[in-house]
Amino acid sequence: MRDITKLQCFTILCLTFFPTRAFSVDTLTSTQSLTNNHTLVSSPAQVFELGFFTPDNSRWYFGIWYKKIPVRTFVWVANRDQPLSNPSNTFKFGDQGSIVVVNESGSIFWSSNQTQAVHPVVQLLDSGNLVVREESNTDKYLWQSFDYPTDTLLTGMKLGWDLDANMDRYLTSWNNPNDPSTGAYSFKLDFHGFPEIFLWNNQKRVYRSGPWNGLRFSGVPEMEPLDGLSFEFANDQHKVYYSFSETNASLISRLIMNSTGYLQRFVWIESSQLWNLFWYAPKDQCDDYSSCGPYGMCDTNASPVCKCVKGFAPKNLQAWNLRDGSDGCLRNTSLDCEKDKFLPLNNMKLPDSTTAFVNKSMSLTECQEMCLKNCSCTAYANYQITGQGVGGCVIWTDELLDMRVYAEGSGQDLYVRLAASEIDNVASVGSGSGSDKTKQIIVVIAITVGTVIVLSGLIACFLWKRNLLQSLQKGKTEQRGLPERSQDLLLNEVVISSKKEYSGESNLDELELPVYDFGTIAIATGNFSDENKLGQGGFGCVYKGRLVEDEDIAVKRLSKTSGQGMEEFKNELKLIARLQHRNLVRLLGCCIETDEKILIYEYMENKSLDSILFNKAKCSLLDWPRRFNIICGTARGLLYLHQDSRFRIIHRDMKASNILLDGEMNPKISDFGMARIFSKDQTEANTRRVVGTYGYMSPEYAMDGLFSVKSDVFSFGVLVLEIISGKKNRGFYYANNELNLLGHAWNLWKEGNALELIDSSMHNSYSPSEVMRCIQVGLLCVQERAEDRPNMSSVVLMLSSETATMLQPKQPGFCLGRNPAETSSSSSRQEESFTVNQVTVTMLDAR
Structure with a gap:
């Protein structure tokens, strides 16, 4: 046995007589060990700490975390799939020179398994790397934790x-925030x-x-x-x-x-x-792998988001029209090898490249020549883009998958092989002889005159059709006594108003939404039979339908007798057709004929959240994992609306009935009839037309008409507390009848009894720490002052990470709004939670 240094003797004495929580040293030798009562701390900056920890007092792990960050944040776990059952464990060198974690009986639960060393030491570095090396060699590592990452990549690590x-x-x-497996x-x-x-x-x-x-x-x-x-x-x-590095x-x-x-x-x-x-x-949807299939391009700035490359057409047109582009596209014209040409696509995410050919030294011209000679080549591109130029060659010989279009200045150029007939050859106008110039001038004049004649004819035709249409419309109005627009006029109005609202965006495509005839929808819904009715809202009924292609749909039919809803109908057409996210319901098409105004959505098997959550016979279907998934999915959808979509959108009617559930209970936000678009630098707006649902409205919106992303956050907080408790905010009264659900939750939180809020139908399916985190998030979201509430990016972070810092909530806003009898709303009260529309609020007392 080699001699022990003075420092090592001092360390052993400290371990024996002074069982403090952390060593002041970062190194252990083969004669030392680490137990549950001690940790190693990296030096000299003491950035990381190494030791045993437990997330639930029943399973013990050995890992590394940040020492100086107050929220315990783990970066590496040794025995993640072999937890220890009690705290009496040891970290030390094994017989073969490996570092091991053993339990009280000496059974090995984890080992580094590196080659035996002569005089090994284990050291925790300030980089977060746990290394085994020879005592005399500080540069060569026999083993390092950086070679075996868990869920975290730190600076200096190599992925x-x-x-x-x-x-x-x-x-x-990790398996979940409390389980490192x-x-x-x-x-x-x-x-x-x-x-x-x-x-x-x-x-x-x-x-x-x-x-x-x-x-x-x-x-x-x-x-x-x-x-x-x-x-x-x-x-x-x-x-x-x-890898990445921190230079600061x-x-x-x-x-x-x-x-x-x-x-x-x-x-x-x-x-x-x-x-x-x-x-x-x-x-977003375009980040989902191959969402538009082979030869399909995904573009979040387009509607629909999937486009075929020029020269290709949808493989499954029916699915494509219903916004499912996963089958991709097929060529219109077969290739003819060396006679083919190449179509340049700009600002692209390059296709899946795992089978691509790469040559780092070829020029782009040489790359094109090689691709043209190889009849299997489907596309080519530069290998690299650098500040000094471009270089290298990449050639694809398979179908082009997972392509995406980015905004100007992003992405990369891609050259796709097409049949020569598919590429438009535009002759350039160059200099030539006087005779050639004369011919060019004659051609230009002829084209100009012809264009003027054609345009004049089109304008005359348009004016004639407009006058004829107005006459027909006037006749229909006189017959029915109701103001009507034609299908084309209404769609044009939607497109025009869309352009006005989105004028800050460039290259806006017009609405590309499938339009169905009324007969098709009537057949699909059994002539709107009561057996197919899914529900009824303030502006009409929703029916289940099935198209002849066996596609289930949900049909929202605007009531003919309703004096409300036209603006909401147009708003939904303008907005939801352009929104693409896994947690937003998809609009598949519309129908506008005479006095019929119909929207067609994807069918959601489990209907709306409120139909299960507040139903005593069904609420047990929502165990805690499903409720937590609904909370997180709804948060992600709302974050997309507020931050990640093309436009900042305020929903203004977030509630349980507007959260739809698919067959796997995944949530999707619906009903954008009341939504409003904000410009990117706009933070709030004021309205005298207060719309929304009592019990979900924020105080500043209900009382003063002020709405912003924070008013949506308030509604989301109410929804979170309802999901946890299984009770409605409006209509909930506890022992003190002045408390609604928010007040009851707030009192429980102050008393330290927040877990009493849990819906008893969940039984023991929940994680207490996860529920507590959600209750705290809910209370933070419903705080009375809008500026105190978190934004949705912070909400998503707090929900997804147990290490996120969370402030203590302040008193919530208890405002429920007036009783409907006290307002000018024309809505009738059919249940305790209802939507109001066109309400002018003069004064409301919060309670």
Whole structure:
């Protein structure tokens, strides 16, 4: 046995006689061990701490976390899939020189399994890396935790492959925020072809980063170096990996694979003492892997989002028209090898590149020539984009999958192979002889005169048709005594008003929504029979229908006798057709004939949330995991409306009846008839036409007509508390009849008895810490002052991470609004929770 240094003797004495919580040293030798009562702390900056921990007092793990950050944030777990059952455990060197975690009986629960060392030491570095090395060699590691990441990528870690050692370093999610065991989601680099990173849900691709183009990943155009943070991608015959580094010592950043399937980058904000969500993916429908299928392009700025590449047409036209583009597109014209040409596509996320051919030294011209000679080549592009130019060659020989169009200045150029007949050849006008110029002038004059004649004819035809249509409309109005517009006029009005509202956006496409004839919808719904009625709202009924292609649909029919709803109908056409998110209901089409105004949606098997949540016979179907999924999904949908969609949208009527549930109880926000669009720099608006539902309205909106993203946040907070309790906010009275659900929840929270709020029908299916976190989020959202409420990005963060910093809530706003008898609303009260429309509020007393 080698001699023990004075420092090591001192450490052993400290362990024996002074059982403090943390060592002042960062190193253990082969003669030392670490028990549950002690931790190692990295040096010299003491950034990280190593030791045993338990998330639930029943399972024990050995891992690393940030020491100076007050919210316990774990970055690595050794025995994640083999928890220990009690706290009497030890970390030490084993007989073979490996570091091991053993229980009280000496059974090994985890081992590093590295080659035996002569004089090994284990050290925790300030980078968060736990290393085993020879005592005399500080530069060469025999083993390091950075080679075996769990769910977190830290600065200096490498995500990818060491090809010489055949080692793959990738992230895998926790099973849930309280369970470090390996979850369903992973983030792995595929080094084949043109390397890129994939997010997997078990064996299913969910998201793709796109290949590295020299500046960033092709699928992450917003990826820009932060002040103090830079990115690196290495790719040669020995290694392929991605990493990032912090050049500013004050910056703390981490990338995690979240247990709910999101890749997230967090940055620590010292002033507010919280982790700020800086970036996440997937964030929209176009981030979903191959959402538009082979040769389909996804564009969130278009409606619908899926487009076929020029020269291709939808493979399944029926599904395509119903906004399902997963089957992709087929060529219109067969290729003819060397006679083919190439169509340039700009600002693209390059296709799935795992089978692509790469040559780093070829020019783009050489790349085109090689692709043209290879009859199997379907597209080509540059290998890299750099500040000094472009270079290299990438060739695809398979179907082009998972393409996406970005805004101007983002993405990359892609050249797709098409039959020559599919590409328009536009002759350029150049200099020539006097005779040629004369001919060109004659051609230009002839074209100009012809164009004027054609336009004059079209204008005359348009005026004649308009006058004829107005005469017909006048006759119909006189017959029915009701003002009507034709289908075309109403759709045109919607498009025109859309353009006015969206005038801040460029390249706005007109509405591309399938229009059905009334007979088709009548047949699909059994002539709107009562057996097919799903429900009834303030503006009409909703029916279940089935198209002849066996496609189930939900049909919302505007009541003919209702004096309300036309503005809401047009609003829904303008908005929801352009919104694409997994937690928003899809609008499949519309029908506008004579006095019929109908919207067709995707059918949701489990109807609305309120039909189950507030039904004593059905509420037991919603165990806690399903309720938590509904809360999180609704939050993500609302975040998309407020922040990630093309326009900032305020829903204004968030409530349980507007949350629809599919066959797997996944939530989708519906009913955008009352929604309002904000410009990107607009924070709030004022209205005298207060719309929404009593019990969900924020105080400032109900009393003063002020609405903003924070009024939606208030409604979401009410919804969260209703989901947890299974009770409605409006119509709920406890022992003190002046308390609504918000007041009852607030009193329980102050008394430390918040878990009493839980719906008894959930039995023991819930996680207490998860429920408490949701109750706290709900109370933060319903605080009386709008400025105290969090925004939805913070809400999503607090729901998805148990390490997120959460403030203590202040008193909620108890305002329920007036009784309907006290308002000028024309709505009739059919149940305790109802929608009001066109109400002018003069004074409301909060209680």
